[in-house]
Amino acid sequence: MKNNTLGSLIWLRITRFTHQSNLLSNEFLKQFDITTAQFDVLMQISTYEPITQSELAKKVTVTQGGISRMLTRLEKDGLIKRKQDWKIKTISLTNKGREKLINAFDAQLAFQSSFFEESLTEEEQKTLYSLMSRVQKNSEMKMSDR
Amino acid sequence: MKNNTLGSLIWLRITRFTHQSNLLSNEFLKQFDITTAQFDVLMQISTYEPITQSELAKKVTVTQGGISRMLTRLEKDGLIKRKQDWKIKTISLTNKGREKLINAFDAQLAFQSSFFEESLTEEEQKTLYSLMSRVQKNSEMKMSDR
DNA sequence: TTTTTACACTTGACTAATCAAGTGACTAAA
DNA sequence: TTTAGTCACTTGATTAGTCAAGTGTAAAAA
16 A cells, blocks of 8 residues: 555545535534525525426436435425426425525525635635636536546 | 625535545445445554544544444444453454455545546645645634534 | 442434435327 | 336435434542
């Protein structure tokens, strides 16, 4: 077993950061009685509603099965509604869901941003964004040609 | 709802990348009959063995409960062994676990690195590493003072 | 000596995701 | 008109994690 590569060190940092910031974010969002994953889904619905489940699944990069269960939970909490239109199901926010999202939106974005604003300058954040964009696009490409 | 901040855009890229690269990595590691999370744990055990469960939990940034379940799975597969020493349990690799890790190690590190090597220059990778290190350390700090 | 405290670990209830097999409804070929 | 196919969605089995309450053992206090 040879030594750690630069790439594997970056990978570890990114993985750890994602895990930690997710935990902190879930803790933060508890005041709105919502999780990070749910916030993500609600955001996408509010942007694209009315939207089908399969389209939504693609937007949040989750499988059909994953989105099905997630929506079941959100529906149970009364945040979204599914309507059987023809043979597909159309998703939209309920008033309760819309309210919850509006309440959480600014706070959550500020919270997410704080991770970077606290540790990097504006210039460095721009650099990080451009580097991560390229890395992420590359992995997206790898996903599609499987 | 005001517009997206720079930080929230970075956050999205990082989150998506982590999710995608994890899926791809799990797919890749199937040839070794192991998952990304398991590889991570085996790596830490091999570096620090013999190690207690609570120490290990800290190394892989997972809760006590999480590591307990993970080790149950790894033990069931015969990759690690737990020994009740005094009142604490000491974890170490079995021969099977050590072999599996040695087999997968180089390939997995090369796989992880490929994400960055394919999309960034050596110089850019160094920049990304230094930026992500600072961001991750900041989130680690936030984790500890809760 | 009994009782409390502290620590290491486990477990139950839950969220969130995967894959793969299973429904249910409409569409097109036999 | 029956049959086969396709598409959108659901569901069962599994992995992986959280939190919080529970268990068992050893040391310290009563």
